[in-house]
Amino acid sequence: EALVINDPDFQHEDLNFLSRSQRYEQAIRKSALMVMKLREYGIADPEEIYWFKSFVHRGRPEPLDLHLGMFLPTLLTQATPEQQDRFFMPAWNLEIIGTYAQTEMGHGTHLRGLETTATYDPATQEFILNSPTVTSIKWWPGGLGKTSNHAIVLAQLYTQGQCKGLHAFIVPIRQLGTHKPLPGITVGDIGPKFGYDEMDNGYLKMDNFRIPRENMLMKYAQVEPDGTYVKPLSDKLTYGTMVFIRSLIVGDSARSLSRACTIAIRYSAVRHQSELKPGEPEPQILDYQTQQYKLFPLLATAYAFHFVGAYIKDTYRRISGDINEGDLSELPELHALTAGLKAFTSWTANAGIEECRMACGGHGYSRCSGIPDIYVTFTPSCTYEGENTVMMLQTARFLVKSYTQVSSGQRVTGMVSYLNDLSRQRIQPQHVAARTVTVRINDPVSLVEAYKARAARLVEAAAKNLQAELNHRKSKEDAWNRTSVDLVRASEAHCHYVIVKLFTAKLSEISNAAVCAVMTELSLLYALYGISKNTGDFLQAGILTDAQITQVNQRVKELLAIIRPNAVALVDSFDFHDVHLGSVLGRYDGNVYENMFEWAKKSPLNKTEVHESFHKHLKPMQAKL
């Protein structure tokens, strides 16, 4: 962190005042510099690279992201040793800059629908790549528009007249030396977006573009010189990468929300407004209950997601070990769970960042608050790496499958083991209402049970509705579609339960008593606030009574007052440097207003005292009227 912040080479004008072209240029400049410095300092550990990168670019995407994050790793995992010899060192030395071109204009999450073709020609031992329709144009890949000279292209493989499904090919797209697009390649930038100004997301159209047979990544599947196709061993392996990337998004949800909370809470301690008691000075807006109610549950959420992110990463590491030894048994559950958690955390953080911004009133809307930038950088994660609704439905598929197993007398393990209790209840029918008294609203462990009961009930309801639709002799797909709103709700309840459970479990690992006390308050707030926002589920299932709901609502408000004195300390603990936070409102020293004025003076519109529009338009108009 200090390496980057103290390095004069990484300084530049505030990005908010630059055009998109200028921002792209700055990002490229810094990326080039960064690569040099990484080599200079000999930083090679992925984790260290990640931090270095995030400080250079202050958490923003950059044009080399796909080269470093997808192109190089894909070469490592999917290229044969010969291919690595050819491509890896040039790519490592950035003679080759690559990107990963999967998404097309017409297809995203549904990979099987991709239309780009790679047809094998045994006569020349080449693949002929084509974008047969407008919808098949590769669209969105980062770094594709202006930066890359190579791309890993995902295309439908045709050989011996048969389609063999999606495969990856290394495709040169620009001339080395001149950087001009190669004949048969049409490539460019897709235009301005909601954020991601530094990134040249691009399009790529290929017309009968030929590449040698050896450019197909052939560590797993292969095409032999005569066109014979050799199948890969297992397709479950690709799950691993997806799990890994989705776990990164969970961590990113926690971090982005933490940054927004830091800004909003510090600013709320600096801003004074209106009056609480007649005659007294204006209070800090953080003293208003409504302001606490907006921000503290989000603070608790940021902590909760932080622990969830760490859990997935650890589990993934552990399971990766097993996978290398050939044990894939835990992968389906982790895959299903991360899909749902990716959706749950990114949705929540996305909405939460906006709430933080709005809690800063008008000034939150200025780019100087830094929150608009956090939002536009974060919000696409609801869509990329698996559209959130589709992710929720993947989790639901696993839940329904587990439910069906339980119904047929099998036992399930892991996070879904609560479904086993459902079958026990059926054997000994117990009046659900009889269980309500057991929930103790001040006991985190008891609240985990309440969330568990809610998840069980919603999974059961969705599974039963699905069965009912199937009984109407509808097709499987039709029945699934007609139940999908219920299924998403079930997945959400399941994810919510997992998060409450993990947060609660974390408490016992904290040794410092004061830290443990404040974390317990936050975990209670997280769980109780979740109940108060979803009272319908808890009431309808008879998990809680009307009276308990009233108590929950009351307790939430008491916790707000309890957390209030620690609020600033709790965001300081996230330990974001001012430079990384990029916010005038969220400054550590709280000198907000002076610095807003300083910042505004740098606006391009203030470069001259009289704007040129005056002479061009206003003056002639006044003369005429």
Place this chain on the structure above:
Amino acid sequence: GMNPDLASERQTASFSVEKLTAQLDGGAEHTRIRRAVVEAIECDPVFSRENQYFQSQNERYEAAVRKAVHLQKKMHEMGWTEDGPEFKYIYRALSGDIAFLLHRIFMRSISVLGSDKQIAKWIPLATQYQLIGSYAQTELGHGTYLQGLETTAVFDITTQEFILNTPKISAMKWWPGDMGRSATHTVVFAQLYIHGKCYGVHPFIVQIRSLQDHSLCPGITAGDIGPKMNFEHVDNGYLMLQNVRVPRENMLNKFCEVQPDGTYARWGSQKINYFTMTTVRISLISDEVIIPLMKACTIAIRYSVVRRQSKLKPGEQEAKILDYQTQQEKLLPQLAAAYAFHFINNYLQELFDKVYREIQGKKFDTLPELHAFSSGFKAMVTQYCTSAVAICLQACGGHGYSLLSGLPSLYTKIVASCIYEGENTILLLQTARFLIKCFMAAGAGQPVPPSVTYLAAVKPGKCPAKNKLDFLSPDVYAEAYQHMAARLISSTAAKLQDLIQSGVKKTDAWNQCTVQLVQAAKAHCHYITVKNFAETVEKLETKAGIQKIMKHLCDLFALHGIFSNGGVFLHDGYVSGAQMDMVTASYLDLLAVIRKDAVPLVDAFDFTDKSLNSALGSYDGQVYQRLYEWAQKSPTNKQMSPAYERYLKPLLHNTLSKL
């Protein structure tokens, strides 16, 4: 040509699109006028928004000024006047992308708060654009809480002038539109001091730039506040005043005056000051909030029948994404909300006209109700529509994030409406204050305004619905909403009473109940919206299938609200668990019904392609071709980026590493 996937949607409409458009416009004649205005504006190249997404803040500002100037000429040419029927459609036709909107607020504040003499002096100058006005209320340190403003205006008897000052940095005026670069004059709100005594916030006309060369006047520091999430075309500004003197006549004095000897005199109701704010709040709901939501629905729904993804049945073509229940559940409730808010806006407009007539006759009785209403509805509608636009954006997958979809700009613009003209939480608390007062009055047998008489008859009860079809009866769901709103208001009032009786100070008790109060105010507004929608549907003509489809939308709007806020309806057992399952079933059934008319329902909003300015939402559905075509126009594809020569080339050639 027309995309067949979109064309097929239009063949099965259950109602006449043209008739519904006329209904929304308030009659076929209005539709005709609106289309004529839109046509005249859109065929004029000066008003084009074609390359807007590629422009810098400076370019956007300049274009907005150019358009504002050109509009004067255009109006003259077309014979449009400010009182004419065309006027209200101009802003819509321009999609708000024009400068000098604060100039209008400047004029309005003088008309409402100024004396006849002041009006006679300033309005002609403003109309002729001999000066350009702005409206400077908000400061760096204070927004919605007006009493907290720190700018001062001290009366100097010897020179008969006010001396205006910005005593500290937080007192700097911050945010006013048109002030950063354009305005020559502004209405400054400042604390009035006479003989050392403070008389509260008053409006003063202050010249800030020279009328000759536009340079800043002595004692004035002003400029642009820098980039924002949107409104690149507006020069929101800051203003610092150092001993700026204005003549005594520059204080707007329709309702109060400082006489030459320093005597302060006030007449009329204090509440009239709120009237300008109320007027602005009501006027922004349609143009700034409902229309953007209608546009977002149009874009997202049209795109959702063009985009095909994955298969619903094996062997078949990939399905339109609007055929997925989850996609319907995202978009159709937002469509229903757009209609619900269109109708509640009509209701507010009528109420406003009634109150305005009464005020003209110096009668102020109904002002508190209007004020409470406009606050609550401004808050509810802006918040709801903002979330709705965000949902539309996210429902378009990756392409929604491209500026070329039009959705990001709609979102970043509408989201500001949650803050400006009164921060929503504070507005809801104002409504809550009114509701609690009415509840107490009703309990004591005193008369209350008609919209809140239901508070007089809070009684326990049970929802009478027996099966899912019963929930398609407006009586059943409106009653459920009424019961829920009344319960939340009465329980909050009771809580407040309890706290006060247990010795908690009134102000502390209020703060401890604010979360509940906000919820109660929202519930009330939601109830009135549902009730008004149901009553409007009843009055619609039964011909041409319009009443039927509107009834479906009304049902959907109401049931979506119950479905998403189940807890408050279940809480006291008014709705049972079994009934909640009926609500869900009916709600999901409705999605499939309305799905069939989804495209005709957005077509009825009657936006031209130019006004949508979206590669995803055009009428012909040629989404992908347009996206590709527009992207190629991006400046990033035209100019060779200097980045390659400067940084990429050395990097690729590995020359940097040798440094």
